[in-house]
Amino acid sequence: MADLRDEFDVVVIGSGAGGAPIAYELARAKRSVLVLEKGALLRTQDERGPGRLSDFKRDEMFNAGPERIITTPGMVNTGASFFTSHVEPDLNDEPHVFTNVDRPQDGSKITIEGYTAQVVGGGTQLYGAVSLRFAERDFKLKTANQGRQLKGDPGGDALKHVIDWPFDYDAIEPFYAKAEHLIGINGTVAGQIKKFSQDNYQTPLLPNPISEFARLGMQRLGLQTYRTPLAVITQKHEPSGRTAGDPKVGYVNRYGDPLGYKSNTWVSLLRPTIRDGHDLELRPNCVVTHLEASGRKISKVHYRDPSGNRRTVSGKLVIVACSAIESVRLLMLSAEEDPENFASLVRYRQDGCLLGRFFLTHAFGGAEVQIKGQRFDKSISLDSDYATDSCASEDFLDAHGLWAGGAIYNNTSDQCLPITMARTEGDTDLDFFWGGFIGAQDHTSEAALQWLNGAFGSRLSAAFMANQIPRFENRIELHPDVRDKWNRKCGHVIKNFHPHDEQVMNLFADVCRQIMVEGVPKYTELGSGSVYGNAVRIANHIMGGARFAPSRELGVLDPNCRVWDADNLYVTDGSFMPTSGGANPTLTIQANAFRVASHLLTI
Numbered sequence: 001m002a003d004l005r006d007e008f009d010v011v012v013i014g015s016g017a018g019g020a021p022i023a024y025e026l027a028r029a030k031r032s033v034l035v036l037e038k039g040a041l042l043r044t045q046d047e048r049g050p051g052r053l054s055d056f057k058r059d060e061m062f063n064a065g066p067e068r069i070i071t072t073p074g075m076v077n078t079g080a081s082f083f084t085s086h087v088e089p090d091l092n093d094e095p096h097v098f099t100n101v102d103r104p105q106d107g108s109k110i111t112i113e114g115y116t117a118q119v120v121g122g123g124t125q126l127y128g129a130v131s132l133r134f135a136e137r138d139f140k141l142k143t144a145n146q147g148r149q150l151k152g153d154p155g156g157d158a159l160k161h162v163i164d165w166p167f168d169y170d171a172i173e174p175f176y177a178k179a180e181h182l183i184g185i186n187g188t189v190a191g192q193i194k195k196f197s198q199d200n201y202q203t204p205l206l207p208n209p210i211s212e213f214a215r216l217g218m219q220r221l222g223l224q225t226y227r228t229p230l231a232v233i234t235q236k237h238e239p240s241g242r243t244a245g246d247p248k249v250g251y252v253n254r255y256g257d258p259l260g261y262k263s264n265t266w267v268s269l270l271r272p273t274i275r276d277g278h279d280l281e282l283r284p285n286c287v288v289t290h291l292e293a294s295g296r297k298i299s300k301v302h303y304r305d306p307s308g309n310r311r312t313v314s315g316k317l318v319i320v321a322c323s324a325i326e327s328v329r330l331l332m333l334s335a336e337e338d339p340e341n342f343a344s345l346v347r348y349r350q351d352g353c354l355l356g357r358f359f360l361t362h363a364f365g366g367a368e369v370q371i372k373g374q375r376f377d378k379s380i381s382l383d384s385d386y387a388t389d390s391c392a393s394e395d396f397l398d399a400h401g402l403w404a405g406g407a408i409y410n411n412t413s414d415q416c417l418p419i420t421m422a423r424t425e426g427d428t429d430l431d432f433f434w435g436g437f438i439g440a441q442d443h444t445s446e447a448a449l450q451w452l453n454g455a456f457g458s459r460l461s462a463a464f465m466a467n468q469i470p471r472f473e474n475r476i477e478l479h480p481d482v483r484d485k486w487n488r489k490c491g492h493v494i495k496n497f498h499p500h501d502e503q504v505m506n507l508f509a510d511v512c513r514q515i516m517v518e519g520v521p522k523y524t525e526l527g528s529g530s531v532y533g534n535a536v537r538i539a540n541h542i543m544g545g546a547r548f549a550p551s552r553e554l555g556v557l558d559p560n561c562r563v564w565d566a567d568n569l570y571v572t573d574g575s576f577m578p579t580s581g582g583a584n585p586t587l588t589i590q591a592n593a594f595r596v597a598s599h600l601l602t603i
């Protein structure tokens, strides 16, 4: 390891949605690029060789590593048991701490929430691959709400901290098109309310027959539908050199795909760039501990190599893309290491410092039914077939007094394998079967078989993803006491929803319920709801904490995602977002990263 190269044009920290597009573009433009990634490189079956299995252990599927106990003292859940998959940190090694900002008296919890996946490709390795564009209005929510009265805003402060994005939909549209082309996404343009300059979608698979009920429900409610854009290739994908095969739904949706059909950023962007001989070096299993500054420049990136040795590297440009919570944490840890210099670049602990503020998730939820008397083969399609933007239309928002809209899409719900369905029973992410051992006798023997027999292949749901109100109080901090295995302060998530979010979520959950009622002739077990009031459930969508803004007073980053007071430091994961958008965020994170890359090529 002694002769490792230590100077690059660009150092990218994190290989997920926000980091990989920058590495791709800059390496192809003849810059030398290093990607430092905390997680391992998990190879597909093809990469491992004929007859071999992929590096995924499949424990990410049901968190069934050995049971462990939370040992951090003083937490509400100290002593509780937990499971960790091989792509998540062990909660005793590197937890997030969660506190409800409106109910600190409830105490704090250790949680895995807010980690996507620590692996080359980041969250795009495990994501559901739903790749929606944001609606045009999502970029201008301050302007769009001027003079409007909102329902469910008792304090009249819902819009107090809302800012517009520093550019509009038209400015990011070419980068959406580019991302759709390079990443490899299937879907349809017709039926979307967004403008498209190009149709780069691959042809979707035939929909699962169960999804027809959802389409019918949407249609009967007057909602316009389209095929849900999914980052899974269904045809030959020239840009990444991948050939499509038969995607297995249980492995593509929300688990690591051993076949490489799901368009994670490893198989779609990084692997082809390395294969094509560009100057892109990937160092997996390397965790960046802090950044060092000299004047307005980042002079060194400090990291630990796979053996735990401390190393440094330097780059003319440094791109932080560790995912929202971890990027904010890295900047704060760097400020504490270097209180004189780095701290002043991010204005850490100074008046007006916004680092960590306006942390966001989504307003989300849905409705689910079990169809009576029919069973469907879920292995013949992907998890989501139909989506609608109609609840993001101006008419819908005006009629219901909402500040912003969202997208709704159906899920075939129980994947193709009984075990994956059992894992997510009741949305607890806790094994259904395991419940039998810990006292839920209705989950054992004959009852368990009957449940499987009755429920397997018959579930259908509709889910929504809507904008969440940005609150100044919702924030990421360094926890003063809880430390990770490297003795660094852990990320502390302090958050709750605004009352208007309840208004949004109730309404969207009801639309999802109506889709089921209208579309499904005979059903049982109708359940609907949202995450409002669920203090810890912050979802897999984490955004904000270092928002970009048109002025230094309003945000941490300038419109090109550069830290305002630093010359060569950029943050391009989901933390740049000032509002969370009415759709799953990853395509927008990728499109923005392509946008930033095109700017970086001009300087």
Ligand SMILES: Cc1cc2nc3c(=O)[nH]c(=O)nc-3n(C[C@H](O)[C@H](O)[C@H](O)COP(=O)(O)OP(=O)(O)OC[C@H]3O[C@@H](n4cnc5c(N)ncnc54)[C@H](O)[C@@H]3O)c2cc1C
Binding pocket: 013, 014, 015, 016, 017, 018, 019, 036, 037, 038, 039, 115, 116, 117, 118, 119, 120, 121, 122, 123, 124, 126, 127, 128, 129, 130, 131, 254, 286, 287, 288, 289, 321, 322, 323, 324, 326, 330, 540, 541, 542, 572, 573, 574, 575, 584, 585, 586, 587, 589
């Ligand atoms: C189960 C699941 C389902 C999801 N489904 C969807 C979906 O259908 N659609 C959608 O749009 N989104 C979905 N998401 C969310 C999606 O994964 C994230 O929005 C996206 O990955 C965020 O991109 P990012 O660049 O911010 O971070 P990430 O993609 O998470 O990348 C961050 C990377 O940085 C690395 N890193 C962190 N700290 C360090 C450090 N100190 N040093 C070096 N490397 C570091 C991490 O290991 C990680 O690889 C899902 C997520 C999960 C977990």
